[in-house]
Amino acid sequence: MEPEAYRQMAANEETHWWFCGRRATVTKAIEHHILPLHGPNSRLSILEVGCGVGGNLALLSTFGNVEAIEPDTWAVETAREKALATVHQGSLPEAIPNDLGTGYDLIALLDVLEHIKDAPAALQTLAPRLSPKGRVLVTVPAYPWMFGDHDRLHHHHRRYTKKSLRIDLTSGGLEPLFIGHFNTILLPPAALIRALQRWAGLFKGNDEDRGSNEVLNGIFTNLFSAEARVSAKHALPMGLSILAVAQAST
Numbered sequence: 001m002e003p004e005a006y007r008q009m010a011a012n013e014e015t016h017w018w019f020c021g022r023r024a025t026v027t028k029a030i031e032h033h034i035l036p037l038h039g040p041n042s043r044l045s046i047l048e049v050g051c052g053v054g055g056n057l058a059l060l061s062t063f064g065n066v067e068a069i070e071p072d073t074w075a076v077e078t079a080r081e082k083a084l085a086t087v088h089q090g091s092l093p094e095a096i097p098n099d100l101g102t103g104y105d106l107i108a109l110l111d112v113l114e115h116i117k118d119a120p121a122a123l124q125t126l127a128p129r130l131s132p133k134g135r136v137l138v139t140v141p142a143y144p145w146m147f148g149d150h151d152r153l154h155h156h157h158r159r160y161t162k163k164s165l166r167i168d169l170t171s172g173g174l175e176p177l178f179i180g181h182f183n184t185i186l187l188p189p190a191a192l193i194r195a196l197q198r199w200a201g202l203f204k205g206n207d208e209d210r211g212s213n214e215v216l217n218g219i220f221t222n223l224f225s226a227e228a229r230v231s232a233k234h235a236l237p238m239g240l241s242i243l244a245v246a247q248a249s250t
Contacts, residue, residue: 015217033137045064054078124173
């Protein structure tokens with residue numbers, strides 16, 4: 001990503017509605033899809049791939065012991081300052097840290113696959129690192145037609161459909177168990193903004209990352225978080241993002 005994108009992430013991901021809503025969705029997904037596979041008081045072994053500046057580490061650490069991978073030097077240092085995980089510098093598939101572990105109960109890629117040119121190759125390096133009951137949890141941006149300035153700023157190679165995500169997961173040695181949309185309630189206004197951006201030249205690509213009006217931010221956060229109770233369990237047919245849970249292919 002561009003340095004500006006990392007700095008905006010560091011400034012906003014604790015309070016911005018999008019990050020708060022995604023964390024709520026991930027929390028519910030772990031509670032529904034991952035925890036029932038283990039004992040009630042189990043501490044999971046967790047790997048986050050592409051942890052950025054570490055905004056998800058506090059959440060993930062409530063479920064177990066966390067390691068993380070991140071390619072950007074500044075982001076790695078920022079994430080390490082949180083002292084919530086062992087953060088390795090590296091990337092997939094070509095620069096895997098030598099001291100990266102195995103036997104993970106959960107490997108999380110939260111809006112990461114779209115940054116990787118060869119996503120199946122990256123996933124192929126992760127499947128053998130899962131524990132016998134291990135799961136990969138993925139979130140990605142939806143709808144290729146919405147690809148715009150925001151995606152370019154963040155160095156996205158693609159946006160996904162459920163079909164294209166299923167293909168990448170399967171090609172990466174994984175068996176999808178759940179694929180559904182989330183961030184559904186806010187799809188209409190976001191689609192309008194992208195349409196105006198594409199056809200009328202309104203809104204800049206980095207506007208979406210900046211903090212919004214405090215009142216609106218609170219409303220959006222509550223809407224997104226409330227929706228998480230449904231979208232993490234039921235495969236919704238539409239939404240700005242896609243959530244998937246997969247296991248290693250047998």
